[in-house]
Amino acid sequence: MTDIEARVRRLEDRAEIQDLAVRYFLASDFDDFDTIADAFAPEGTFSAGGFPGATGGNGIADMIRQARTAFGTTIHTPNYVLVDFVDDDHATGIVGAHLEIATGGTTVFGAVRYEDEYVRVDGRWRFASRNMRTVHVGPWGDVATSLTAELPVRWPGADATASDYPVNA
Template identity: 50%
Template sequence: MTDISRRVSRLEDRVELEELVVRYFLASDGDDLDTIRETFTQDATFAVSGHVLGTGPGGIVEFIVGQRKNMGLTLHTPNYALFTFEGDDRARGLVGAHLELVLHGQSTFGAVRYQDEYVRESAGWRVRSRDMRTVHIAPWSEIAEAFSSDTPQRWPGTEPGPSDFPRTHAP
């Protein structure tokens, strides 16, 4: 393969990974469980803040279905995706997104980062592991207070907690 062919192939891989991210978000918002299932490898894991809550496409869909029982309208909006290739068929990704959710009857807004690992299978790129980490989230009425506090994670129905990405101050 020539250098230009490798470079074009890598650009095509980036586009396919970006489309994979968007397909997952649209499927999540539209309760398209088949597409969610197809997004993941057979050995995939889905974690939240480092805690694995679903394994394999079936277990991940089961986790998502359970979470969505407490949700109304949702909007997942990807803001950026940074991909680092670890070979022709392996990559890592950091996907920043904003979430607008009706959760337990409350309109909620937040920002998350998905720490992903991807592998290319015969059908294309798939997510092998996804760890959703929360920057901040709170009911709309609490956003200003939560965002400027030491406990910007305020998922409805849970105790306030720190960000998965706390600001570190220089000494």
């Protein structure tokens, strides 16, 4: 492979990984659990901060299906996808996103970062692991102070908790 071919392939790989992140969000918003399952490698994992999550595409899709029973409409908006290649078939990444979620009789807004590992399986990029880490989240009325609060994670009906990232008050 020539240098230009390798560079073009790397650009195509980066675009495919970015598209994977967006497809995952759209599948989550529209309850497309087959697409969610297909987005993960056979032994892929999903976790959220300290929550262990699930393994394998079908297990992850089932976990998300169960979690979504508490949600109405959701909007996952990716803000950036940063990809670092380990080799031709493995990469790591950070996906920054905002969430809008109908839950507990209110609209919740928040910011999260997905710490991802990607692997090429059967010629396609998939998630090898996905760890959602919360920066802040809460009902609209709490968003005004959520980035300056000691406990910026405020799900309706639950006690406020710390961010997965340090908060500079």
